[in-house]
Amino acid sequence: MKSFPIGARLTAWYFGILAVVLSLFSLTAYFAMRKSIYRTVDEELGAHMEGVRRLIERTARYEPDDLGRELREHSELAGSTLLQVADRQGNWLYRSASMDRYEIPRLREASTVPSTLVLNDMPLRVLTTEIQVGDRSYLVQAAVPLDDFYGALRRFATLLLVSIPILLLSATAGGYWMSRRALAPVDQITQAARNISVQNLSSRLVIPQTGDELQRLSETLNSMLERLEAAFKKIIQFTADASHELRTPVAVMRTRTELSLRKPRSAEEYRETVAQVHSELEKTSDLVERLMLLARADYGAEALQLFTADLGEIVREVCSQGKMLSEAKEIDFREQIPGRPVWVKADAHALRRLFWILIDNAIKYTPEGGRVDVVVGHENGFAIGE
Known part of the structure; x- marks a missing residue:
């Protein structure tokens, strides 16, 4: 049925x-x-x-x-x-x-x-x-x-x-009519909900003043639509701001590189151009990180996929990328990772992202000429990463 x-x-x-x-x-x-x-x-x-x-x-x-x-x-x-x-x-x-x-x-x-x-x-x-x-x-x-x-x-x-079949059929017909009449607002709510799309998120359902479950359902759906509209407006606003902020550094970098390529420049001028491009890239990178945080927040908590993984191998991959960033700031980047595997039960992707954030922040907030140490090992039966 x-x-x-x-x-x-x-x-x-x-x-x-x-x-x-x-x-x-x-x-x-x-x-x-x-x-x-x-x-x-x-x-x-x-x-x-x-x-x-x-x-x-x-x-x-x-x-x-x-x-x-x-x-x-x-x-x-x-x-x-x-x-x-x-x-x-x-x-x-x-x-x-x-x-x-x-x-x-x-x-x-x-x-x-x-x-x-x-x-x-x-x-x-x-x-x-x-x-x-x-x-x-x-x-x-x-x-x-x-x-x-x-x-x-x-x-x-x-x-x-x-008399019983007559009464039964009459009562059933009356019951069907009453059920259709009672559920008619559901069809109206369904049709109104189907007509609401991205283009008219401000539309709302008509709330029947019946004081029953249908009224509470309509009020709940309208509250949900209000939250969706507010969230969608925030996304549109953020997207517009992000587009504007991305357009500006990209336009600056394109203009600077085009000017530098039009005719030969001195080493100092090239250095100045590269420094400005680097500054704009940092702004762009920060904006991209904020976009990623927004995406994760909208998606909700990630479900971790736990498998046995080599912590040393994961950190070694991340360190290879961190060395390139440290060279630009002339930071002494050192890693101490044992040759044998350091087995852990974890989500390899989440663990890789965690260590990248730690190493990226360490390089970002360490002054030029400083030192960053990455250590992986065992201690009292536990895997250590610092």
Whole structure:
């Protein structure tokens, strides 16, 4: 999903989570309704059975036919509840007409828990109870058809199956619209950022006054653009100054050399020309060093590449260049580097640059006729360079 836009990914996650939540809700609602139906039917059976118990206790002294009539009247008042009553000898005192139609089996042992039977494709909830009145015992069985309840349960399940996809699609479409609306400022920020280049670094992003992450992002980007603009202006200014400063000594050196080459000059005039060229070269060298420092500062800290290197060999290379500079100032340049390798673990390039800076500064700040010593060796297991 990484290749899809954020809005699409958010919508997909929203769709998946909502689908799981609605599915769990539907299953919970379905089984809760099913349990509620059984509880309602069981309460109806229990209430009907309690009414039969009171009726039998009140009319137990009647003849069986009279008791049957009382039970018939009570059963008719009970509505859809089916009833059959027999004594312990198996003689029917009363039996609803529908009992034969549903082929409900004859009375069995009493049970305190209702059970569900499917007879002739008709689901029934059946409760069998034994009622004891004096020395007489009666088996009473009540049943409630569940087809109406199951029909309501099926309609409820159909409603869930139809409504959940509609709700899911509607909510997903709404979520996608909301995500696109919420992320619309991101597209605007992206487009504005693309339009900013070197030619218009002063341009800024429009900050949405929403007080959320997008506003903080825009403010942060604008702060970054301000720092980049300031840095770029400094670079342009330094480049312009450097170009001007380089142009001046180069122009002076070219002019002096051209004048010297137009006609023969005396040794003193040539010496004066060389001295002026040397002075301008020192200015140029100093400017180049400043440019290098600026480049290093802009680049940041260098990552050192550490390898085993011969310190003596590195210093010897640098000293060969330092000798040429020392000869111009008539400085006594001496080096003491052992013939065997002086192994160190270091970045050879950085180490070479370090010793060149040290030797160059030593020659630069040593007066004419002075002395510069470069020493490399071992001391207490450590490499020494001074």
